[in-house]
Amino acid sequence: MDALWMLPVLLLLPVLFWTSSTFVFYFKKCFYVAYMMLLALIAIPICILKSGGRDIENMRVIRFLVRHVKYFLGLRYEISGWQHLQAEGPYVIISNHQSSLDVLGMMEILPDRCTMIAKKELIWAGTVGMICWLGGIVFINRKKTSDAKTVMGDAAKTVLADQIRLWVFPEGTRNQKGDLLPFKKGAFHLAIQAQVPIIPIVFSSYNNFYKRKEKEFNSGTITLKVLPKIETKGLTGEDVTSLSEQSYGSMRSAFLELSGQPPQSNGPSNH
Numbered sequence: 001m002d003a004l005w006m007l008p009v010l011l012l013l014p015v016l017f018w019t020s021s022t023f024v025f026y027f028k029k030c031f032y033v034a035y036m037m038l039l040a041l042i043a044i045p046i047c048i049l050k051s052g053g054r055d056i057e058n059m060r061v062i063r064f065l066v067r068h069v070k071y072f073l074g075l076r077y078e079i080s081g082w083q084h085l086q087a088e089g090p091y092v093i094i095s096n097h098q099s100s101l102d103v104l105g106m107m108e109i110l111p112d113r114c115t116m117i118a119k120k121e122l123i124w125a126g127t128v129g130m131i132c133w134l135g136g137i138v139f140i141n142r143k144k145t146s147d148a149k150t151v152m153g154d155a156a157k158t159v160l161a162d163q164i165r166l167w168v169f170p171e172g173t174r175n176q177k178g179d180l181l182p183f184k185k186g187a188f189h190l191a192i193q194a195q196v197p198i199i200p201i202v203f204s205s206y207n208n209f210y211k212r213k214e215k216e217f218n219s220g221t222i223t224l225k226v227l228p229k230i231e232t233k234g235l236t237g238e239d240v241t242s243l244s245e246q247s248y249g250s251m252r253s254a255f256l257e258l259s260g261q262p263p264q265s266n267g268p269s270n271h
């Protein structure tokens, strides 16, 4: 048998693949999605039994169930600025958005009575979509600005009526370019309409452990920095742009500092 010499090579190939970082990348990603789906499946009946349906209090169940997932993925979180989250009453949290992994960081820090704004497509993500709905997540249609504005206007009313907190990703999409994208305006309109403070939270860059292009997903430490709240009392629609610029500036310098990049003055414009 001429081809017999190939046998050890063929046997070695899967071994090489299994130990390669590409394998680890795909394995961790698949594990993450499958495990979150499973956790959501467990959470659904608990939430329905506890609160009978869509209710922001379900976020406690979700937060509790998600907290240990970081250990499986080799992730650690360091949190600074906790004191800034001790504010009473409703507020709007804004943070940068790099990946679906952000959910793990959110659940490390999520205050009580806090839900999120998300794209409406997420409701179709199987059990995860169902748990998002049960957790009171506000879904917006990003393709129809007028609809999104109406939904966010209603959300501003709910923030006050139900005394809740809302987490918004003002970049409007995931971004791992090593810098923040220009901010969209919705979060700032919302905070001004409700006259509630904005609390910015910055996630350090994932680039040192998670590289989508290179297919690398190593262990890593993520720093979450809560910045001082920005008051909106007395501000009007005319102040939206300056409020957005002020938030963008402080978050961007915190992001660059946390990610070990030298401060830059002329980044992408905010418009």
Ligand SMILES: CCCCCC/C=C\CCCCCCCCCC(=O)SCCNC(=O)CCNC(=O)[C@H](O)C(C)(C)COP(=O)(O)OP(=O)(O)OC[C@H]1O[C@@H](n2cnc3c(N)ncnc32)[C@H](O)[C@@H]1OP(=O)(O)O
Binding pocket: 036, 037, 039, 040, 041, 043, 061, 062, 063, 065, 066, 097, 103, 116, 117, 118, 119, 122, 128, 131, 132, 135, 137, 140, 141, 142, 145, 148, 149, 150, 152, 153, 168, 169, 170, 171, 172, 173, 174, 183, 184, 185, 186, 187, 189, 190, 240
């Ligand atoms: C145990 C179970 C385990 C299960 C696992 C699950 C675990 C947990 C569940 C939680 C998971 C959920 C995590 C959620 C993450 C999802 C994140 C996302 O989906 S991010 C994408 C969606 N989010 C956003 O897009 C929010 C930010 N976007 C905006 O705020 C936008 O402004 C907009 C969508 C409202 C509008 O978009 P666009 O037209 O592109 O943007 P602008 O340029 O900002 O606005 C155009 C003009 O309109 C004005 N404007 C905006 N908003 C308002 C408003 N509310 N009222 C009045 N006017 C508004 C704005 O000023 C612009 O006008 P201009 O004249 O240029 O100023």
Ligand SMILES: CCCCCCCC/C=C\CCCCCCCC(=O)OC[C@@H](O)COP(=O)(O)O
Binding pocket: 032, 033, 034, 036, 037, 097, 099, 100, 101, 103, 119, 122, 124, 125, 126, 128, 172, 173, 174, 175
């Ligand atoms: C049967 C349907 C199967 C769908 C499988 C998808 C399931 C996802 C499962 C587990 C991940 C758990 C965390 C889910 C929350 C992630 C939210 C998220 O990060 O959405 C992306 C959105 O912010 C920005 O979207 P784009 O970058 O604009 O696009």
